[in-house]
Amino acid sequence: MSPHRLTCRDGRCHRQGGVSLPIVLALTALLQVLALAQADLGWVALRDAGARRDRLLADTAAEAALVICSRLLQQGRIPVYPWTGPGEPAGWQAPQAFSGSTPLAYSLGPRWPAPTSPPQCLAEARPAVSGAGHVPAAQIVVLTARAVGLDAETQSYQQRLWRVASGVSPASSPQGWRNVAAVPD
Numbered sequence: 001m002s003p004h005r006l007t008c009r010d011g012r013c014h015r016q017g018g019v020s021l022p023i024v025l026a027l028t029a030l031l032q033v034l035a036l037a038q039a040d041l042g043w044v045a046l047r048d049a050g051a052r053r054d055r056l057l058a059d060t061a062a063e064a065a066l067v068i069c070s071r072l073l074q075q076g077r078i079p080v081y082p083w084t085g086p087g088e089p090a091g092w093q094a095p096q097a098f099s100g101s102t103p104l105a106y107s108l109g110p111r112w113p114a115p116t117s118p119p120q121c122l123a124e125a126r127p128a129v130s131g132a133g134h135v136p137a138a139q140i141v142v143l144t145a146r147a148v149g150l151d152a153e154t155q156s157y158q159q160r161l162w163r164v165a166s167g168v169s170p171a172s173s174p175q176g177w178r179n180v181a182a183v184p185d
Contacts, residue, residue, distance in 0.1 A: 054149035058156035061147035065119030089124030093184035
């Protein structure tokens, strides 16, 4: 028995070898592999979009908290902790500054409408010394805002700096912005 089949139409007879079925099956398998690869890429893009959204929520919350806490600091409603260590204030880098049973940071809890946990602010100050005689001429105040995204691993830190002259309130002192790139260890 021959593997070829004889078909006749309109008075003409043709031999068919059954070649089209393996070709169709191969193309179908190729299309399925491509579809699975596209689905995989889609899941990666979806996860990436979620992470970007979460980071954007944390960044926006930190920036908004910094504006609110700046006003509260200028009104004297946020405590300012003295920094006695070397260099600029770095108490915000300590884990217990924003978490734990009694964090130092001020929480914006009842004022915060977003779905994320409320951001926190920490104000620290140290004397700034002048070049001649190392006499304290002013005070450096660092206000740090920390916000957490929907995922607790996503955190954003934003800072505002003031150089406050002796006897002058932060409200009338020059300010500067600074983003903190890395989450402290």
